[in-house]
Amino acid sequence: xxxxxxxxxxxxxxxxxxxxxxxxxxxxxxxxxxxxxxxxxxxxxxxxxxxxxxxxxxxxxxxxxxxxxxxxxxxxxxxxxxxxxxxxxxxxxxxxxxxxxxxxxxxxxxxxxxxxxxxxxxxxxxxxxxxxxxxxxxxxxxxxxxxxxxxxxxxxxxxxxxxxxxxxxxxxxxxxxxxxxxxxxxxxxxxxxxxxxxxxxxxxxxxxxxxxxxxxxxxxxxxxxxxxxxxxxxxxxxxxxxxxxxxxxxxxxxxxxxxxxxxxxxxxxxxxxxx
Amino acid sequence: xxxxxxxxxxxxxxxxxxxxxxxxxxxxxxxxxxxxxxxxxxxxxxxxxxxxxxxxxxxxxxxxxxxxxxxxxxxxxxxxxxxxxxxxxxxxxxxxxxxxxxxxxxxxxxxxxxxxxxxxxxxxxxxxxxxxxxxxxxxxxxxxxxxxxxxxxxxxxxxxxxxxxxxxxxxxxxxxxxxxxxxxxxxxxxxxxxxxxxxxxxxxxxxxxxxxxxxxxxxxxxxxxxxxxxxxxxxxxxxxxxxxxxxxxxxxxxxxxxxxxxxxxxxxxxxxxxxxxxxxxxxxxxxxxxxxx
Amino acid sequence: xxxxxxxxxxxxxxxxxxxxxxxxxxxxxxxxxxxxxxxxxxxxxxxxxxxxxxxxxxxxxxxxxxxxxxxxxxxxxxxxxxxxxxxxxxxxxxxxxxxxxxxxxxxxxxxxxxxxxxxxxxxxxxxxxxxxxxxxxxxxxxxxxxxxxxxxxxxxxxxxxxxxxxxxxxxxxxxxxxxxxxxxxxxxxxxxxxxxxxxxxxxxxxxxxxxxxxxxxxxxxxxxxxxxxxxxxxxxxxxxxxxxxxxxxxxxxxxxxxxx
Numbered sequence: 001x002x003x004x005x006x007x008x009x010x011x012x013x014x015x016x017x018x019x020x021x022x023x024x025x026x027x028x029x030x031x032x033x034x035x036x037x038x039x040x041x042x043x044x045x046x047x048x049x050x051x052x053x054x055x056x057x058x059x060x061x062x063x064x065x066x067x068x069x070x071x072x073x074x075x076x077x078x079x080x081x082x083x084x085x086x087x088x089x090x091x092x093x094x095x096x097x098x099x100x101x102x103x104x105x106x107x108x109x110x111x112x113x114x115x116x117x118x119x120x121x122x123x124x125x126x127x128x129x130x131x132x133x134x135x136x137x138x139x140x141x142x143x144x145x146x147x148x149x150x151x152x153x154x155x156x157x158x159x160x161x162x163x164x165x166x167x168x169x170x171x172x173x174x175x176x177x178x179x180x181x182x183x184x185x186x187x188x189x190x191x192x193x194x195x196x197x198x199x200x201x202x203x204x205x206x207x208x209x210x211x212x213x214x215x216x217x218x219x220x221x222x223x224x225x226x227x228x229x230x231x232x233x234x235x236x237x238x239x240x241x242x243x244x245x246x247x248x249x250x251x252x253x254x255x256x257x258x259x260x261x262x263x264x265x266x267x268x269x270x271x272x273x274x275x
Numbered sequence: 276x277x278x279x280x281x282x283x284x285x286x287x288x289x290x291x292x293x294x295x296x297x298x299x300x301x302x303x304x305x306x307x308x309x310x311x312x313x314x315x316x317x318x319x320x321x322x323x324x325x326x327x328x329x330x331x332x333x334x335x336x337x338x339x340x341x342x343x344x345x346x347x348x349x350x351x352x353x354x355x356x357x358x359x360x361x362x363x364x365x366x367x368x369x370x371x372x373x374x375x376x377x378x379x380x381x382x383x384x385x386x387x388x389x390x391x392x393x394x395x396x397x398x399x400x401x402x403x404x405x406x407x408x409x410x411x412x413x414x415x416x417x418x419x420x421x422x423x424x425x426x427x428x429x430x431x432x433x434x435x436x437x438x439x440x441x442x443x444x445x446x447x448x449x450x451x452x453x454x455x456x457x458x459x460x461x462x463x464x465x466x467x468x469x470x471x472x473x474x475x476x477x478x479x480x481x482x483x484x485x486x487x488x489x490x491x492x493x494x495x496x497x498x499x500x501x502x503x504x505x506x507x508x509x510x511x512x513x514x515x516x517x518x519x520x521x522x523x524x525x526x527x528x529x530x531x532x533x534x535x536x537x538x539x540x541x542x543x544x545x546x547x548x549x550x551x552x553x554x555x556x557x558x559x560x561x562x563x564x565x566x567x568x
Numbered sequence: 569x570x571x572x573x574x575x576x577x578x579x580x581x582x583x584x585x586x587x588x589x590x591x592x593x594x595x596x597x598x599x600x601x602x603x604x605x606x607x608x609x610x611x612x613x614x615x616x617x618x619x620x621x622x623x624x625x626x627x628x629x630x631x632x633x634x635x636x637x638x639x640x641x642x643x644x645x646x647x648x649x650x651x652x653x654x655x656x657x658x659x660x661x662x663x664x665x666x667x668x669x670x671x672x673x674x675x676x677x678x679x680x681x682x683x684x685x686x687x688x689x690x691x692x693x694x695x696x697x698x699x700x701x702x703x704x705x706x707x708x709x710x711x712x713x714x715x716x717x718x719x720x721x722x723x724x725x726x727x728x729x730x731x732x733x734x735x736x737x738x739x740x741x742x743x744x745x746x747x748x749x750x751x752x753x754x755x756x757x758x759x760x761x762x763x764x765x766x767x768x769x770x771x772x773x774x775x776x777x778x779x780x781x782x783x784x785x786x787x788x789x790x791x792x793x794x795x796x797x798x799x800x801x802x803x804x805x806x807x808x809x810x811x812x813x814x815x816x817x818x819x820x821x822x823x824x825x826x827x828x
Contacts, residue, residue: 039470039472054789080789080792085790087783087790089783092779092783094731095784096731097730097731101802104802105791105793107802108799109793109797109799110792111797111799114800114803117801117802118802138731138735139735139738143338150787169468170468172338172467172496246560246563248560249561249563249564250567250568255564255567264541264544264545268545350749352745352748352749380749381749383746387775387776387779388746388776389743389772391743391768391771391772392768401751401752405750405751406751437775
């Protein structure tokens with residue numbers, strides 16, 4: 001059974017003139033790492049919330065998250081248990097007065113016995129390198145530490161799939177690396193992940209990429225396919241690493257490179273070594 | 276007069292002497308600590324550097340290294356405990372220092388903490404009005420500032436600041452500072468959480484301001500953007516200066532950058548690996564593409 | 569950044585380990601007794617008990633001073649008002665100032681009572697982290713649920729509010745700095761002008777807070793929070809025999825103070 005089985009998904013904000021998401025299909029299976037890319041306003045954050053059972057779809061032919069029907073209130077409530085969602089702003093996800101209590105929050109909501117909560121929290125703190133920050137208050141944490149705490153809190157509840165909505169957008173490079181390493185580790189353990197981002201270099205290693213443009217699907221398929229279509233990438237307005245920017249600039253000068261390089265090495269290869 | 280000229284001053288602008296666009300900044304041994312319950316926390320220690328009029332300096336360093344503190348001390352929001360910040364050669368004890376401080380613009384990192392009025396126009400007008408300028412001049416600089424940041428008054432003046440997108444808010448906050456006609460512009464991490472399109476736009480705006488002669492001091496952790504916009508580099512480590520001066524990509528310079536966890540700008544490394552002189556590497560993708568074609 | 573409200577001093581003393589509910593009841597009882605009893609003898613008993621409690625808490629004295637200092641003016645005012653205006657045979661008069669022994673006695677009593685009250689309250693707040701105190705109060709307030717008062721939700725609201733106070737203070741400071749950088753001067757002018765200059769400071773803070781509330785609610789729902797649902801705690805409140813001992817001891821002290 002797929003973790004996400006979505007067909008014909010529509011979402012429109014109250015009072016809006018147009019759909020924020022229109023006729024979207026999405027299937028995600030166990031262990032997959034799917035990147036959802038799009039510029040501001042493409043609907044990717046709306047999709048993330050819908051996948052987490054946090055919003056009600058306006059309409060859909062089928063909208064199942066881990067077998068729960070997202071069109072029904074009970075289904076959405078159940079989906080919140082199986083689908084973890086991490087948001088962009090680390091500050092506005094931390095609820096408790098210290099790291100330990102925040103990581104415990106989800107389990108407290110599920111009425112786990114105190115001893116079990118304690119064990120699980122210890123496990124999460126160890127896993128995300130937060131043991132020394134156990135009793136630290138949120139305002140004393142760096143951006144990366146806050147986001148790791150939020151992630152630990154989301155994963156503390158055993159999940160079947162994780163949705164990350166631009167988790168590094170507000171972080172400096174050091175913090176960004178911390179979070180990306182943690183995500184890679186979870187991926188390595190086989191957790192299915194839907195990674196929503198504007199930055200192409202965060203899609204590296206994805207099994208599939210879905211590109212959104214104004215609420216509709218502009219591309220769905222292998223990452224390499226998207227990278228090969230430089231015209232599409234430019235139209236989508238995504239963030240490219242420096243190598244990609246240069247490739248696009250060269251294309252504008254009339255020098256098309258085969259495919260879109262994301263790293264220095266790929267660029268040098270494409271340029272054919274030293275000129 | 277173009278909007279830029281209204282803001283940066285042109286030869287025909289009587290209120291500003293020709294060629295005086297950029298301010299000269301000298302920081303001499305500035306030190307500053309934060310008061311805390313148990314013991315003061317040193318934030319800046321003996322920071323010394325110079326920035327010539329019209330120059331551009333990238334301020335880099337890890338989180339907590341003192342970048343924001345330094346910018347606020349330069350603007351005068353905090354007074355250094357020792358050492359001094361000299362603006363156009365004048366120190367705190369000199370007459371007219373306060374006026375010079377008002378010609379230093381500081382744009383903070385989070386736009387939502389800087390916007391508060393009910394229309395974009397009123398928000399941008401806040402600074403000029405505080406300076407006591409006549410209403411006609413206020414209107415003129417507000418329109419110019421909105422124009423320079425790509426939020427033309429015809430479309431944006433009456434919009435509510437909080438109804439704007441993140442990128443628009445960032446630019447509006449910049450407009451609010453530009454309207455005060457700063458001769459030294461300090462920017463605290465202006466590119467964080469900006470989408471790629473707005474990032475490019477902002478780089479363009481800063482390049483135009485630079486070309487108009489405004490002195491630029493940009494705190495950023497993005498080494499490629501620093502390379503694109505700035506001639507010189509100042510790196511702080513735990514409140515102290517660890518690197519200061521023009522970009523240096525010699526072996527020694529490279530070691531110094533690496534020691535401070537800064538990689539070489541992408542285009543510099545590319546030039547090096549293509550067997551070309553890294554010191555002459557292009558500043559932007561467009562420049563690089565031209566050089567390679 | 570400084571101060572949280574309900575200042576807590578981490579420690580492992582006898583009092584730190586007590587259940588917050590027991591402590592709250594004990595402190596409330598003492599506070600009531602303080603106001604019921606009108607004699608120096610009673611006050612002395614309570615003062616001694618409070619001092620002993622403070623000593624047992626292991627908290628350095630300077631922390632009490634920090635809690636007390638803001639109220640020094642109130643104590644001084646009480647003393648002065650009573651000393652000067654209380655009825656009694658004056659031994660010294662100057663204009664409207666009539667000092668009498670009785671007045672001075674009353675002034676001393678009332679001032680001392682205030683000090684003891686603050687001391688007792690400090691023992692509670694210094695040895696009890698705010699989250700434990702909120703949990704304790706939520707438990708004690710459970711009967712109110714029958715009157716449809718959402719005590720658990722209120723307790724969570726208080727915890728969240730306390731969590732964000734330091735963050736809000738930093739943001740407030742940044743907002744003011746940004747405006748100062750654009751020429752605002754918060755120290756200038758009379759009361760009206762200064763109040764008016766605070767409006768542009770509060771607006772972004774409010775907007776930020778509303779947006780924060782939306783995002784936080786979403787994050788909480790994503791972690792399966794449901795208002796009204798039964799929740800467990802990582803550190804549940806556990807009453808022990810020693811808490812009963814505390815209550816009995818406090819009752820004894822109250823009685824002693826009333827009977828002396």
